[in-house]
Amino acid sequence: MPPEIVIPAIDVRVIAPMLTIFAWATVLLMVDLFMPGKDRKLTGYLALAGLAVTALVTLAVQPAPGTSRTSFSNMVVLDSFGTTLTLILLLIAAFSIAISINYLSYHNIEMGEYYPLILFATGGMILLGQSTNLILVFLGVELLSITLYVLTAFFYPRYTSEEAGLKYLLLGAFAAGFLIYGIALIYGGAGTLDLFEIGAFLNTSLAVGSAFPPGALLVLIGGALVLIGFCFKISLVPFHMWTPDVYEGSPTPVAAFMSVGTKGAAFAALLRILIVALLPFKIYWLPVLGVLATLTMLFGNIAALMQPNMKRMLAYSSVGHAGYITIGIMTAGTHGTESFLFYLLAYALANMGAFAVLITLERRGEMAWSVDDFAGLWKRYPLLAIAMATFMLSLAGVPPTAGFFGKFFVFAAAWEDGQIFLVFMGVLSSAIAAFFYLRVIMRMFMDEPVREVIPIFNRGLTITIGIAVVGTIVFGLLPTPLVSLVQNSVIALGVGG
Amino acid sequence: MVETSYYILLSASLFTLGILGVLVRRNAIVVFMSVELMLNAANLAFVAFARQQGNIDGQVLVFFVITVAAAEVAVGLALLVTIFRNKQTADVDAISQLHG
Numbered sequence: 001m002p003p004e005i006v007i008p009a010i011d012v013r014v015i016a017p018m019l020t021i022f023a024w025a026t027v028l029l030m031v032d033l034f035m036p037g038k039d040r041k042l043t044g045y046l047a048l049a050g051l052a053v054t055a056l057v058t059l060a061v062q063p064a065p066g067t068s069r070t071s072f073s074n075m076v077v078l079d080s081f082g083t084t085l086t087l088i089l090l091l092i093a094a095f096s097i098a099i100s101i102n103y104l105s106y107h108n109i110e111m112g113e114y115y116p117l118i119l120f121a122t123g124g125m126i127l128l129g130q131s132t133n134l135i136l137v138f139l140g141v142e143l144l145s146i147t148l149y150v151l152t153a154f155f156y157p158r159y160t161s162e163e164a165g166l167k168y169l170l171l172g173a174f175a176a177g178f179l180i181y182g183i184a185l186i187y188g189g190a191g192t193l194d195l196f197e198i199g200a201f202l203n204t205s206l207a208v209g210s211a212f213p214p215g216a217l218l219v220l221i222g223g224a225l226v227l228i229g230f231c232f233k234i235s236l237v238p239f240h241m242w243t244p245d246v247y248e249g250s251p252t253p254v255a256a257f258m259s260v261g262t263k264g265a266a267f268a269a270l271l272r273i274l275i276v277a278l279l280p281f282k283i284y285w286l287p288v289l290g291v292l293a294t295l296t297m298l299f300g301n302i303a304a305l306m307q308p309n310m311k312r313m314l315a316y317s318s319v320g321h322a323g324y325i326t327i328g329i330m331t332a333g334t335h336g337t338e339s340f341l342f343y344l345l346a347y348a349l350a351n352m353g354a355f356a357v358l359i360t361l362e363r364r365g366e367m368a369w370s371v372d373d374f375a376g377l378w379k380r381y382p383l384l385a386i387a388m389a390t391f392m393l394s395l396a397g398v399p400p401t402a403g404f405f406g407k408f409f410v411f412a413a414a415w416e417d418g419q420i421f422l423v424f425m426g427v428l429s430s431a432i433a434a435f436f437y438l439r440v441i442m443r444m445f446m447d448e449p450v451r452e453v454i455p456i457f458n459r460g461l462t463i464t465i466g467i468a469v470v471g472t473i474v475f476g477l478l479p480t481p482l483v484s485l486v487q488n489s490v491i492a493l494g495v496g497g
Numbered sequence: 498m499v500e501t502s503y504y505i506l507l508s509a510s511l512f513t514l515g516i517l518g519v520l521v522r523r524n525a526i527v528v529f530m531s532v533e534l535m536l537n538a539a540n541l542a543f544v545a546f547a548r549q550q551g552n553i554d555g556q557v558l559v560f561f562v563i564t565v566a567a568a569e570v571a572v573g574l575a576l577l578v579t580i581f582r583n584k585q586t587a588d589v590d591a592i593s594q595l596h597g
Contacts, residue, residue, distance in 0.1 A: 162576060167592075174532060
């Protein structure tokens with residue numbers, strides 16, 4: 001007699017946001033196939049509509065504050081942390097699509113697949129933020145990575161884009177190897193892939209005796225390999241070497257999308273792994289992450305100092321920002337989760353805005369993105385110069401911008417946690433970073449124009465820059481509503497409840 | 498019955514070979530093959546651990562790894578073809594216009 005298969009109770013609400021976005025992307029892919037003509041702007045608008053619908057669904061199924069829902073044998077969880085993160089990711093995706101719609105046709109790379117690919121990647125990111133099982137963590141990472149490999153190389157037949165895609169793919173696949181082998185070792189040690197059960201296993205096996213049980217040792221080694229895999233994805237020094245090349249070669253909206261979306265999602269998954277499953281190993285991962293964060297902040301900002309190319313400068317600056325976000329992750333036990341979400345939103349607004357300004361100055365068939373193009377911008381396009389200055393100040397962490405409060409909350413959480421050295425290094429590297437952000441502002445306001453640059457404006461770019469400026473300043477002046485939002489974003493530490 | 502530890506030793510050696518291949522070999526296709534070796538080393542570990550642990554989670558994950566690896570290679574080979582059309586080479590050292 002065949003064994004009886006018991007189907008566990010399924011709560012579709014838990015995966016409703018993902019279900020919506022994946023279904024929308026799949027249908028959009030087919031709708032696009034039957035769309036007449038070469039114009040693909042309608043696909044872009046439909047993708048934006050899909051993001052709006054997903055946001056509504058996310059709000060409709062959000063759990064009551066402080067509670068969480070798990071389903072599919074505890075593989076996915078819907079907690080307020082996941083909901084807030086999903087909304088931030090949807091905003092990032094909406095910005096990316098808005099700045100892409102005219103960019104693609106302007107550069108002659110208009111293909112309908114672009115928008116469903118962004119939606120699939122966003123779905124992968126949402127999955128990463130909600131998964132409590134290592135199978136889903138792996139799937140989420142790969143889903144967003146593989147779509148991003150394609151998007152990076154989307155500038156076909158431009159050679160640099162293909163090269164960036166291949167570099168990203170080779171290093172990404174290498175990192176995936178570490179990630180999956182780490183997961184294999186964790187599974188071998190703990191006998192489960194469930195984050196909650198791994199945490200429970202470690203608690204009991206470490207409590208038994210003073211000696212280090214072999215199962216826990218396997219989990220420790222596996223955890224280290226998983227950490228290496230994630231370090232590639234979030235580009236922590238010394239695993240960052242692909243970042244500037246990939247950002248430079250990929251289409252600018254994709255670089256913008258990657259710089260905030262991938263980082264946010266991968267950090268969220270890492271956060272969950274570290275504080276749900278590997279919390280008993282905090283004495284081991286805390287110093288390691290501390291060293292990585294310090295190296296990342298210093299190296300990212302120092303390397304950005306020497307960059308004459310704006311796109312590479314923003315890439316190195318994104319490496320530096322990964323360091324600050326790491327501090328937020330490390331202090332996740334206290335106020336780290338909140339500071340992580342706040343920092344992510346502030347960084348997303350400023351960075352998407354900066355990339356959008358970069359797109360307005362980008363010319364067809366050119367790959368320069370020189371800082372020289374910003375010289376004298378104030379005299380010719382004062383509004384654009386003011387917007388760029390706002391983003392640079394926010395990235396540098398100068399009040400009254402959202403970036404200031406982002407850094408402030410991260411450092412405050414680290415201080416409260418007793419990580420005085422990290423706070424010191426963070427402030428030091430911020431001072432270095434202020435140097436190159438302010439250099440851009442100086443060139444815009446003080447210098448004479450080097451060459452004639454005619455910015456391209458269109459609705460998507462203007463709206464994105466507008467929202468980003470307003471958001472950056474409003475959250476800088478009145479952070480309270482956002483603070484209360486992120487304070488309610490509690491991460492689920494156990495099943496149900 | 499062969500003990501689990503032997504399987505894990507074999508898979509660890511395969512994994513190390515894969516890492517070395519990625520770091521040492523310069524042909525992008527061989528680099529891909531080395532990455533595949535790393536993933537399959539993980540698959541072997543999963544299957545061995547699944548038998549030892551007595552649950553099938555590991556075996557299920559192997560299916561996902563195989564699928565993901567196939568998708569990754571499909572994208573990777575497509576990229577390689579376009580690069581080969583441009584450069585007539587698959588040498589990773591020659592594919593380095595972006596730097597600075």
